[in-house]
Amino acid sequence: MRSLTLFTPRHQPARVLPGFQITLGFTIAYLSLIVLIPLSALVFKTLNLTWEQFWQAVTAPRVVASYKLTIGASFIAALVNAFFGLLLAWVLVRYQFFGKKIVDALVDLPFALPTAVAGISLTALLAGNGWVGQYLEPLGIQLAFNRNGVLIALIFIGLPFVVRTVQPILEDVEKELEEAATCLGATRWQTFSRVIFPALAPALLTGFAMAFARAIGEYGSVIFIAGNMPMVSEITPLIIISKLEQYDYAGATAVALVMLCASFVMLLLINGLQAWQRARSGASS
Amino acid sequence: MSVQHTTPTHALNSTGEPVWQRRTLIGIALLFVFLFLILPLAAVFTEALRKGFEAFLDAFKEPDAWSAIKLTLLITAIAVPLNLVFGVSAAWAIAKFEFRGKAVLTTLVDLPFSVSPVVAGLIYVLVFGAQGWFGPWLQANDIKIIFAVPGIVLATVFVTFPFIARELIPLMQAQGNEEEQAAMVLGASGWQIFWRVTLPNIKWGLLYGVILCNARAMGEFGAVSVVSGHIRGQTNTMPLHVEILYNEYQSVAAFAVASLLALLALVTLVIKSVVEWKQQRLMAELAALSPERPSAPKLAI
Numbered sequence: 001m002r003s004l005t006l007f008t009p010r011h012q013p014a015r016v017l018p019g020f021q022i023t024l025g026f027t028i029a030y031l032s033l034i035v036l037i038p039l040s041a042l043v044f045k046t047l048n049l050t051w052e053q054f055w056q057a058v059t060a061p062r063v064v065a066s067y068k069l070t071i072g073a074s075f076i077a078a079l080v081n082a083f084f085g086l087l088l089a090w091v092l093v094r095y096q097f098f099g100k101k102i103v104d105a106l107v108d109l110p111f112a113l114p115t116a117v118a119g120i121s122l123t124a125l126l127a128g129n130g131w132v133g134q135y136l137e138p139l140g141i142q143l144a145f146n147r148n149g150v151l152i153a154l155i156f157i158g159l160p161f162v163v164r165t166v167q168p169i170l171e172d173v174e175k176e177l178e179e180a181a182t183c184l185g186a187t188r189w190q191t192f193s194r195v196i197f198p199a200l201a202p203a204l205l206t207g208f209a210m211a212f213a214r215a216i217g218e219y220g221s222v223i224f225i226a227g228n229m230p231m232v233s234e235i236t237p238l239i240i241i242s243k244l245e246q247y248d249y250a251g252a253t254a255v256a257l258v259m260l261c262a263s264f265v266m267l268l269l270i271n272g273l274q275a276w277q278r279a280r281s282g283a284s285s
Numbered sequence: 286m287s288v289q290h291t292t293p294t295h296a297l298n299s300t301g302e303p304v305w306q307r308r309t310l311i312g313i314a315l316l317f318v319f320l321f322l323i324l325p326l327a328a329v330f331t332e333a334l335r336k337g338f339e340a341f342l343d344a345f346k347e348p349d350a351w352s353a354i355k356l357t358l359l360i361t362a363i364a365v366p367l368n369l370v371f372g373v374s375a376a377w378a379i380a381k382f383e384f385r386g387k388a389v390l391t392t393l394v395d396l397p398f399s400v401s402p403v404v405a406g407l408i409y410v411l412v413f414g415a416q417g418w419f420g421p422w423l424q425a426n427d428i429k430i431i432f433a434v435p436g437i438v439l440a441t442v443f444v445t446f447p448f449i450a451r452e453l454i455p456l457m458q459a460q461g462n463e464e465e466q467a468a469m470v471l472g473a474s475g476w477q478i479f480w481r482v483t484l485p486n487i488k489w490g491l492l493y494g495v496i497l498c499n500a501r502a503m504g505e506f507g508a509v510s511v512v513s514g515h516i517r518g519q520t521n522t523m524p525l526h527v528e529i530l531y532n533e534y535q536s537v538a539a540f541a542v543a544s545l546l547a548l549l550a551l552v553t554l555v556i557k558s559v560v561e562w563k564q565q566r567l568m569a570e571l572a573a574l575s576p577e578r579p580s581a582p583k584l585a586i
Contacts, residue, residue, distance in 0.1 A: 015382055016462075016466055016469060017381050017382070017462060017465050017466065017469065017475075017478070018469075018474075018475035018478075019377060019378075019381075019475050019479075020378060020381075020382045020384075022374075023374040023375070023377040023378040024378040024382075024384070026370075026371070026374045027371065027374050027375040027378050027379075027390070027394075028390070030371045030374075031375075031390075031393060031394065034439070034442055034443055034446060035393070035396060035397055035443065035446060036393070037412070038408040038409055038411070038412050038443070039396075039400075039408055041408055041411040041412045041417070041418060042404070042407070042408050042411060045411050084314070084317045087310060087313060087314050087317070088314050088317065088318070090310065090314075091310055091311050091314040094301075095307055095310070095311055097311050097315075101558070103314075103315070103318055104558075105554045105555070105557070105558045106318060106322050106323070106554065107318075107322070108554055108557065109322050109326065109550060109554065110322075111497065111500070111501075112497075112500045112504075112549075112550035112551075112553040112554055112557075113325075113326070113504070113546070113547060113550040114503070114504025114505070114506060114523075114524050114543075114546045114550070115504065115506050115507070115524075116504070116506040116524040116525075116527050116528055116543070117329060117504070117524070117527065117543040117546050117547055117550075118325060120527065120531050120539060120540065120543060121325040121326070121328045121329045121332070121540075121543070121547075122325055122328075124328050124332050124536075124540075125324055125325060125328050130328075131324065131328065132320075132324070155321065156321055156325065159321060159322070188302060213399050216401070217399070217400065217401025217402065217403070217404070218401075218507075219401065219402055219403050219506070219507035219510075220402070220506035220507050220510075220524070224528075224531070237401050237402075237403040237404075237507065238403075240403050240404070240407060241403060241510070241511065244407065244410070244511065249410075249411075249414075249416050252407060253407070253411065256401075256403070256404045256407050256408075259401050259403075259404055260400065260404055263396075263399040263400050263401065263404075264399075266399055267392065267395065267396060267399045270399075271392055
């Protein structure tokens with residue numbers, strides 16, 4: 001009998017190990033207390049508003065301008081990160097060069113460096129008297145205190161996502177497939193675009209979506225470098241903060257609910273992409 | 286073109302690029318890393334030392350700086366252990382058992398990652414603030430949560446919520462249940478199984494999660510900024526202190542405090558690299574052992 005239970009097929013839930021009820025119970029209780037109940041407060045507080053009040057708060061011209069900036073800059077930043085992230089992952093997996101281990105470790109810097117530190121540091125670099133800014137300003141290029149600054153901060157904070165999603169998949173790509181493609185007369189570019197890239201596409205998209213989602217909610221690194229001009233370089237999270245500072249709790253709540261919905265959509269999208277990626281890599285191996 | 290044909294001796298070449306292409310790609314990648322990672326990091330330390338070492342040290346003679354450092358350490362010391370217990374518990378439930386709604390639960394654990402830090406702060410204001418659900422009751426009983434330390438702890442716990450669970454779940458799923466079941470059959474209790482079988486297998490992943498959680502807890506800005514109220518010497522964490530100094534044009538002092546946080550980030554990266562290396566080695570050892578493990582399919586045949 002013992003030996004039989006050890007080899008129970010996976011689809012039969014045999015809870016042999018102890019601690020299921022207590023760990024699941026604690027997990028759900030803690031999740032509810034810290035995350036679900038407070039988040040539901042956002043929904044319930046918004047329900048106190050009339051539809052007109054809500055609509056006015058979330059479609060005021062200044063708020064709409066902030067959506068456009070936040071979404072637009074996040075999208076471009078995620079695109080830049082998709083391109084350079086793929087390049088970085090490629091270089092780190094396929095080539096040998098001096099300092100590779102250090103570069104590999106440094107890729108995670110945006111995860112480890114507090115956003116406020118990143119914000120003031122990028123500002124110091126790009127301001128008119130900074131290391132980079134002093135060479136660009138005579139050329140008429142201004143990268144700080146405007147939309148360019150928002151974009152640069154968002155590129156910084158989203159940098160690790162694509163590298164870290166693509167890297168493991170690229171490591172697993174079978175060399176034999178590439179060799180076969182080469183033997184069949186494919187050029188290196190054809191091999192990349194038709195054999196390697198399709199295998200990486202789900203991971204690349206996942207990384208892109210993660211970088212995009214992170215950028216939409218980002219606050220700390222952006223506010224120092226953006227200049228925060230209403231209608232021009234004011235991001236949506238800052239709108240929430242300034243509404244709170246003016247004690248406009250209803251307005252802040254309404255805009256926050258819009259952002260929360262955007263987060264949910266992104267979370268579901270990323271989950272879907274990850275499922276696709278798993279199905280893809282499961283099928284190929 | 287000619288380069289491709291003249292170097293057929295290297296084994297890599299059938300699936301490799303010509304040398305000039307490799308060098309160009311490496312060059313572009315390194316330039317990007319230099320501009321976006323190395324320069325910002327270097328700028329923190331140079332700006333902090335711009336007026337010499339004395340001026341740098343002066344930033345830490347301020348009592349406000351000390352209370353910010355102490356508060357940050359206190360917040361981290363509360364938030365990280367809480368999420369550690371949660372992470373282990375969630376990973377045990379999710380990775381070791383099958384149950385209905387598991388996919389939903391896993392998604393919900395990840396939820397705080399996709400919520401904007403500002404929204405994370407705001408929700409606690411809506412629950413505990415003066416206008417919030419418990420606001421009047423808290424005021425009547427003279428308990429302060431928002432614009433006080435408990436609020437900062439809650440906001441920090443929220444933003445660092447998934448870190449440890451998320452490291453452990455895939456790791457424990459990959460390792461499976463066989464060793465724990467074997468321990469069970471041999472008569473080990475639940476705690477014994479966890480301490481002697483599971484923990485040694487997951488310790489590096491656990492440490493990795495704890496370091497990431499710690500780095501984020503010490504550096505969180507947006508969420509903490511909403512609930513803190515920026516009361517100097519009382520509810521200012523290190524990142525908030527950096528902001529205040531920076532906005533007061535005390536650039537050297539701001540970057541001095543920031544350099545401590547940057548140092549923390551560097552230490553985090555070093556520990557992370559070591560842990561990853563150890564984890565890989567442990568996995569390789571386990572893989573090498575697998576034929577002798579009771580669960581290995583070869584033994585069953």
